[in-house]
Amino acid sequence: MxxxxxxxxxxxxxxxxxxxxxxxxxxxxxxxxxxxxxxxxxxxxxxxxxxxxxxxxxxxxxxxxxxxxxxxxxxxxxxxxxSLWPKGSSDRALARSAASIMHSGFPNLRNDAPMNIRRRTDAARMTQAGLDDAAKVDELWSGWLKRSGGPFLFGDYSVADAMYAPVVTRFITYAIPRSAEADRYMNRMVAEPHMAAWIAAAEKxxxxxxxxxxx
Ligand SMILES: N[C@@H](CCC(=O)N[C@@H](CS)C(=O)NCC(=O)O)C(=O)O
Missing domain, CATH: 3.40.30.10 (Glutaredoxin)
Incomplete structure (x- = not known):
């Protein structure tokens, strides 16, 4: 094939x-x-x-x-x-839950802040509901990172990180306020070579x- x-x-x-x-x-x-x-x-x-x-x-x-x-x-x-899911059964279940939360959730963030990797604007254009969604994502990321010890949401890079990757770019495009923990996670995500390659292609x-x- x-x-x-x-x-x-x-x-x-x-x-x-x-x-x-x-x-x-x-x-x-x-x-x-x-x-x-x-x-x-x-x-x-x-x-x-x-x-x-x-x-x-x-x-x-x-x-x-x-x-x-x-x-x-x-x-x-x-x-x-x-290896795209964590090894331990509880961690794997939690990572699957994290991926599903993203797949079905945060509609206000998605509506207010469509992915646009090249753009730089500000969060003033977003509704309070969109900002609340972003704050919830930040809280979830911080909790998962604290539990796993990082560097990615559940330790090694997993499908959960891939599912949240476009949210990382939205935080950057719309300069959405975030915690120091979320900011450090975002820096690791954009430095990951495959994400960096996608971003470079988007910018072209x-x-x-x-x-x-x-x-
Ligand atoms: N739930 C779908 C959503 C897919 C989706 O909405 N894709 C958009 C592009 S990002 C699309 O195909 N839009 C074309 C259209 O709406 O006609 C998934 O997870 O793959």
Missing amino acids: GKPRLHIGDKNYSSWSMRPWLALRVGGVAFEEVLHPLPEMGGAKPAFGAISPNARVPALELEDVTIAESLAICEWAAEQNP ETRQLPRSDIA
Whole structure:
């Protein structure tokens, strides 16, 4: 079989694509990436329906099936390389819980502060609900780091870190206030070579999405 193909959106904007891309890269799982421009708000929808069962990216195309949903793709990556989840059963359960909390949560933070790696603006544009979501993320990160002793949320880099990676970039883009512990974690995350490579590629992209760049 050829390499799995990961369909992703623009690296500057596609937060959901970033997560499994990181899990696959950190896990050392070989794959090809296929980048599809994300649609403009109200613009013509690209043919993501032909790529993925949920008509969204990311999607991982295997020989026999295509896997939709970022967290499911991360789980597949962790089946190829089990070190993407912590070893101990309680730690593994907690890391899975952390990843699920991110996958289903923090809607106000996501709405107020769409991922835009290149941009530098400020948190004044965010609602109190969005800032409250960010403060909750900070509290969770700090608690998990205290419990594990770091350097990543559950010790070694895990799927949980990949799931929170786009939030790290949002804290930077929107200069969201954070604790010293969260700041140190963010510095470790952006220095991680695969995340640094994604950020460098995002910074080279020139396409703009007005809903994120002008709003
Ligand atoms: N729950 C999905 C969310 C995927 C998602 O919303 N992807 C966005 C790009 S980051 C998308 O495909 N948007 C295209 C559209 O809305 O038509 C996941 O975890 O993968």
